[in-house]
Amino acid sequence: MQIHRIELPTPFPVGPVNVFLLPGDPSTLIDAGPKTEQAQAALEAGLTAVGYRTDDVRRIILTHGHIDHFGGADWIRQRSGAEVFAHDADRSKFEGQRWFVDHLKKFFTEAGLPAAFLQIFVETLISYRELLDPLPGFSPLADGDAVDGGQSRLRVLHCPGHSQGHICLYHDEGALIAGDLLLQGISPNPIVEFTRKGKRVPTLPQYLQSLRRVLLLNCDVAYPGHGEPISNPSARIRELIAHHEQRKEEIRGRLNRKPKTLLDLCQEIYQNLDEINTMLALSEVIGHLDLLAEEKRVTVSRRGRKVVYRGK
Numbered sequence: 688m689q690i691h692r693i694e695l696p697t698p699f700p701v702g703p704v705n706v707f708l709l710p711g712d713p714s715t716l717i718d719a720g721p722k723t724e725q726a727q728a729a730l731e732a733g734l735t736a737v738g739y740r741t742d743d744v745r746r747i748i749l750t751h752g753h754i755d756h757f758g759g760a761d762w763i764r765q766r767s768g769a770e771v772f773a774h775d776a777d778r779s780k781f782e783g784q785r786w787f788v789d790h791l792k793k794f795f796t797e798a799g800l801p802a803a804f805l806q807i808f809v810e811t812l813i814s815y816r817e818l819l820d821p822l823p824g825f826s827p828l829a830d831g832d833a834v835d836g837g838q839s840r841l842r843v844l845h846c847p848g849h850s851q852g853h854i855c856l857y858h859d860e861g862a863l864i865a866g867d868l869l870l871q872g873i874s875p876n877p878i879v880e881f882t883r884k885g886k887r888v889p890t891l892p893q894y895l896q897s898l899r900r901v902l903l904l905n906c907d908v909a910y911p912g913h914g915e916p917i918s919n920p921s922a923r924i925r926e927l928i929a930h931h932e933q934r935k936e937e938i939r940g941r942l943n944r945k946p947k948t949l950l951d952l953c954q955e956i957y958q959n960l961d962e963i964n965t966m967l968a969l970s971e972v973i974g975h976l977d978l979l980a981e982e983k984r985v986t987v988s989r990r991g992r993k994v995v996y997r998g999k
């Protein structure tokens with residue numbers, strides 16, 4: 688598979704994001720970066736270096752609905768007329784959803800977070816909207832679909848967890864375009880998510896299932912959404928699964944008969960968290976609590992507006 692990696696800067700702590708050009712017909716871009724002038728300039732420079740221009744892009748395939756991956760997609764589409772493909776389960780993110788914030792407020796209150804924190808966090812989230820243009824529409828991809836990108840035929844794997852509509856693209860020669868399912872050096876966070884009606888989705892159990900599924904493919908190389916290609920994806924998947932298993936046991940070890948909120952647990956485990964990192968820490972710990980709840984090793988109850996956890 689012919690593939691060119693182009694790194695684009697992002698204003699997020701994760702650092703630069705990868706977009707990939709699959710040259711040929713139809714010339715295809717995997718992911719689009721955020722909507723910033725710096726990312727747009729880096730994209731144009733990266734495409735020029737391999738003999739392409741933004742106008743030449745015929746297809747954009749988005750791995751998932753996080754701003755660092757799709758915020759600039761509509762900008763590219765408007766210049767090139769490219770057709771955009773993505774999984775329908777992230778549609779509300781591509782459209783720049785707003786209802787997420789309301790569900791998040793309730794979740795934060797139940798987790799034991801003070802109101803002042805909520806305010807700052809929500810303001811940060813709203814400021815991120817500058818980094819995206821909502822997509823007016825896209826062609827939906829589903830698990831098992833075959834899609835042509837550049838010279839290659841790719842198979843769509845729906846891998847929910849990090850995001851509900853996260854997809855990976857698999858090429859028969861053993862290459863995986865992995866999005867944020869698999870990263871080197873960082874454990875991809877299964878960020879807290881809700882259904883439209885506000886029910887929280889167990890994202891970490893989903894994410895682990897997606898990892899196990901990809902493990903069965905025994906890929907030779909993975910092209911992640913951030914960082915260099917991963918030459919032994921199966922080893923990295925095993926590391927990530929082991930990391931979560933260890934974290935789950937650590938959290939179970941901190942639970943006894945004294946009830947703890949999600950925030951209590953996060954503050955025991957992590958120090959000096961700012962607003963965004965608190966959000967990531969909450970997502971991580973709630974994920975492990977979901978796993979422990981599935982195994983019936985934790986009890987969940989309410990104390991006023993807060994939710995508390997005890998060991999079982």
Ligand SMILES: [Zn+2]
Nearest residue numbers: 751753849867
């Ligand atoms: Zn992501």
Ligand SMILES: [Zn+2]
Nearest residue numbers: 753755867912
């Ligand atoms: Zn990412």
